Amino acid sequence: TDAEVSTRKKTFAEVQTERLDQAERTVLIKCPSKVNEKKLLQYLSSHGNVKSHFFFENHGISALIEFSEKSSIASLQDAVGIPGASEHHVVPFKSRLFTFTLKNPVSQRVEETPLHLSPQCHIPVKDLIQKLCLADSISSQMYILLNEYQLTEENIKLRFLACSLVRDFARAYFPDSMVKPFGSSVNTFGKLGSDVDMFLDFHDTGKHATKMKKGPFEMEYQMKRLPSERLATQRILSVIGDCLDNFGPGCANVQKILNARCPLVKFSHQPTGFQCDLSVSNSIAIRSSELLYIYGCLDSRVRALVFTIRCWARVHGLTNSAPGTWITNFSLTMMVMFFLQKRSPPIIPTLDQLKELADEKDKHIIGGYDCSFVSDLRKIKPTKNTETLDVLLGEFFEYFGNFDFRKNSINLRKGKEVNKPESSPLYIWNPFEQDLNISKNVNQPQLEKFIAMARESAWILQKEDKTQQMINKEPWGLAALLIPFGKSNSSRMKNRMKGIGSETIKSLLDSLKLNNANSQQKAVGK
Numbered sequence: 317t318d319a320e321v322s323t324r325k326k327t328f329a330e331v332q333t334e335r336l337d338q339a340e341r342t343v344l345i346k347c348p349s350k351v352n353e354k355k356l357l358q359y360l361s362s363h364g365n366v367k368s369h370f371f372f373e374n375h376g377i378s379a380l381i382e383f384s385e386k387s388s389i390a391s392l393q394d395a396v397g398i399p400g401a402s403e404h405h406v407v408p409f410k411s412r413l414f415t416f417t418l419k420n421p422v423s424q425r426v427e428e429t430p431l432h433l434s435p436q437c438h439i440p441v442k443d444l445i446q447k448l449c450l451a452d453s454i455s456s457q458m459y460i461l462l463n464e465y466q467l468t469e470e471n472i473k474l475r476f477l478a479c480s481l482v483r484d485f486a487r488a489y490f491p492d493s494m495v496k497p498f499g500s501s502v503n504t505f506g507k508l509g510s511d512v513d514m515f516l517d518f519h520d521t522g523k524h525a526t527k528m529k530k531g532p533f534e535m536e537y538q539m540k541r542l543p544s545e546r547l548a549t550q551r552i553l554s555v556i557g558d559c560l561d562n563f564g565p566g567c568a569n570v571q572k573i574l575n576a577r578c579p580l581v582k583f584s585h586q587p588t589g590f591q592c593d594l595s596v597s598n599s600i601a602i603r604s605s606e607l608l609y610i611y612g613c614l615d616s617r618v619r620a621l622v623f624t625i626r627c628w629a630r631v632h633g634l635t636n637s638a639p640g641t642w643i644t645n646f647s648l649t650m651m652v653m654f655f656l657q658k659r660s661p662p663i664i665p666t667l668d669q670l671k672e673l674a675d676e677k678d679k680h681i682i683g684g685y686d687c688s689f690v691s692d693l694r695k696i697k698p699t700k701n702t703e704t705l706d707v708l709l710g711e712f713f714e715y716f717g718n719f720d721f722r723k724n725s726i727n728l729r730k731g732k733e734v735n736k737p738e739s740s741p742l743y744i745w746n747p748f749e750q751d752l753n754i755s756k757n758v759n760q761p762q763l764e765k766f767i768a769m770a771r772e773s774a775w776i777l778q779k780e781d782k783t784q785q786m787i788n789k790e791p792w793g794l795a796a797l798l799i800p801f802g803k804s805n806s807s808r809m810k811n812r813m814k815g816i817g818s819e820t821i822k823s824l825l826d827s828l829k830l831n832n833a834n835s836q837q838k839a840v841g842k
Contacts, residue, residue, distance in 0.1 A: 325613075327691045328606040332496065338473065339480035341367070341386050344587050346415040347377045353431060356416070363395070364388025370434045370470045374589045377431065380473060409563045411481060413587050434470040436589060438508040441631060441798060448795040449786075454706040454777075457794040458620040465623050467506045475501045478588045479514045485559050486516055493518050495594070496602075503605045504612030505622055505649060511591040515598055516552065549596040550574045556594070557581035600748050603680060603687040607747060611653055611664050613693055617705055618664060622652045624709065624794065631798050632769050634762070641759040643742070643766060650728060650744050650754065655712050657731035663701045666731035667747050670696070687748045709794070713774035717767055725753075773797050 326334075347356065353371075356379065360366050365384040372378055383389060389412060396414055399406055439447075444464055451457045467475075475497055483495035499513040500506035542548045554572055561570035566586040573580050580595040612619050626645055629635045636642045656663040673690035680687040690696065703711075724733035725743035729750075736743045738753075741763040746752035776796055785792035791799060 325693050327693070328502075328609045329691065331609075332502065335472065335476045336480065336494070336496065338382060339476040341384070341389065342380060342382045342473070342477050342480070343389055343392065343412040343414060344477060344481075345379045345381060346413075346587075347371070347379050348416060348418045348421070349376065350418070350421070351377060351379075351416075351431065353429075360392070363391040370473075371431045372434045372436050372470065372474075374436070374587070377433070378587070380470070380477065382473070407563045407565075409565065411484060411565050413481070413565050434468065436471055436474070436508065438465045441627070444627075445791055445795045445798055448793070448798070449789070449791055451793075453704075454709060454793040455620075455704050458624045458705045458709065461627060461794065462620045462623045465507045465627065466619070467501070467508060471508060472501070474588045475512050475590065478512055478585050478590050478592060481585070481587075482514060482556075482560070482564075482592070482594060485564060486556055488559070489555065490516075490518060498598070498601050498605045500645075503608035504619060505608055507623070507626075511593060512585075513593045513595075513601075515595045515601070516556070517597045519597065546579070550579050552596060553579055553581050553594065557583075599680070599682045600685070600687065603682070603689075603748055606691070607667070607670075607689060608649065608653075610670070610689070610691075610693065610696075611656075614664055614696060615699060617708060618652075618656060620705055621656070621708055621712065622649050624705075625652055625712065628773070628797055629766075629769075632800060634766050634769060639757070641757055641762050643755065643758050643762060647742070647744055647755040647758070650747075651716065651726060652712070654726045654728055654731070654744075655715055656708075657728065658715070659701055659703065659708075659711075661699060661701045662731065663699045663703075665696060667729040668731075682748070685748050685750065706793075710774060710777045713770040713777070717770035717774050719767075721763060721767070769801070772801055 345356075351371075357366055357369065360381055363383070364387065366381055367384045368382045370380055372380070392414075393410060393412075396410075398408065399415075438444075444461065447460055447464070448457045451460055479495045479497050483493065486493045486495055494517040495514050496517055497512055497514050500510050501512050501514075542551070554574060557570055557572040560567040560581070560583055564570075564583075568584050568586055570581065570583040573582060578595055578598060580593050582591070582593050584590070585592050612622075626635065626648055629643065629645075629648055634643055635645055635648065653664060657666050667689060670689035671686070673695050674688045675690075678688050678691050720733075721742060723735065725736040725745060727734045727745045728747050729745065734745075740753050740756050740758070741760045742755040742758040743753050744755045746754045777793075780792060780796070782792050785796075790796075
């Protein structure tokens with residue numbers, strides 16, 4: 317649609333700014349169970365024009381209400397009371413989270429039109445597989461998967477609102493600060509149900525720099541000085557974490573993890589239903605989010621392939637929500653990007669090509685690393701590649717099933733295989749911090765399991781007789797790849813392992829047995 321195209325062509329920064337502004341004009345209301353949509357909106361409109369709204373299920377019914385004007389919120393807040401402190405004493409922090417109950421519930425008629433509730437999580441894999449079997453091609457199967465898993469407009473609004481509500485706390489100490497989402501919430505590759513990564517940003521965009529030029533004095537704030545940026549980060553997060561823990565309505569299980577490489581505060585935000593990770597501004601992480609945003613916007617095949625591969629990896633226990641020696645979703649996404657750079661003709665440009673298109677305002681040097689690339693999508697020439705997703709899926713498994721991981725590493729800047737700089741089993745160059753391997757955590761058995769699964773999947777797609785399977789009502793195409801391999805074809809799996817070091821085969825087969833039991837539950841639970 318035209319609307320889709322026009323929203324797609326906005327720059328990353330424009331989308332962020334627009335969404336953050338939207339979130340500032342938004343409130344969240346816990347509604348009575350028999351809420352009458354018309355009456356609710358009628359009442360809210362007495363405080364100002366309601367620009368958009370939706371209802372969702374979260375321990376009862378909640379409504380997200382976006383006003384046209386920020387002043388409507390103050391007007392509504394003036395009318396809202398403080399809960400009676402009969403059995404609990406309350407922390408008198410006034411937020412944008414409200415509970416509405418009916419004054420005389422009896423008078424409400426029951427036979428009203430049922431509310432439309434926006435789903436905030438994706439369907440279980442077993443239900444997905446049934447939907448996929450009804451499609452007519454692997455391409456359409458992949459787009460069905462994408463549509464079921466990707467973030468909805470409503471879910472994105474809820475994510476930005478969660479950030480905006482945290483920002484209300486940060487502002488008590490740092491009035492100019494912003495809280496912004498990064499990672500999967502904004503890079504177009506987020507899946508329903510995923511955590512919200514957010515960071516605290518103190519950088520006033522160069523507005524002070526221009527003012528300082530006037531007048532005869534060099535002027536600066538007196539600020540507390542600390543021996544390191546890390547210590548400052550830890551102190552700020554520690555205080556904000558305590559603040560959320562002590563005063564934040566609906567903030568539960570607050571954990572301060574201040575000694576991590578990147579210090580953070582984890583908490584669950586019950587009103588929106590999200591698990592949140594709050595850290596302090598990490599410019600490189602934001603550049604990575606924007607880079608993926610650009611790749612995701614360039615061609616619809618990019619996201620369809622990434623979502624498919626990630627779902628496939630999760631079903632087979634190749635990825636895991638717990639940290640460990642597994643391949644991460646980020647590494648997997650980068651492998652897909654690399655594969656798409658290697659097609660002939662390429663489907664997406666290399667990072668070096670994007671850097672050549674950058675102009676002055678796109679220049680970003682962060683901690684000595686050049687993180688510049690073009691931000692205006694219109695400057696990037698569309699690809700001439702017309703391969704279908706059916707072809708690309710099979711080729712992806714073929715490519716990585718036969719990739720020389722012993723010798724080569726994956727470099728997205730150049731879009732080609734380069735010799736490994738060191739001996740990690742899987743070496744994927746960090747696109748910005750050039751001396752880091754983003755998949756350093758992956759061990760040999762896990763990599764070999766990935767290779768075996770890729771070979772097995774390529775084989776299943778090649779030998780498949782779609783018509784026969786459809787007649788027999790058997791899962792075919794992508795559906796056949798989302799059922800854990802194992803029981804029936806373990807002898808074939810052993811053949812896939814030929815040429816793979818025997819010392820890891822045993823540990824591999826053990827982990828396969830283990831994963832078969834777990835992966836069904838995982839896939840459904842995730």
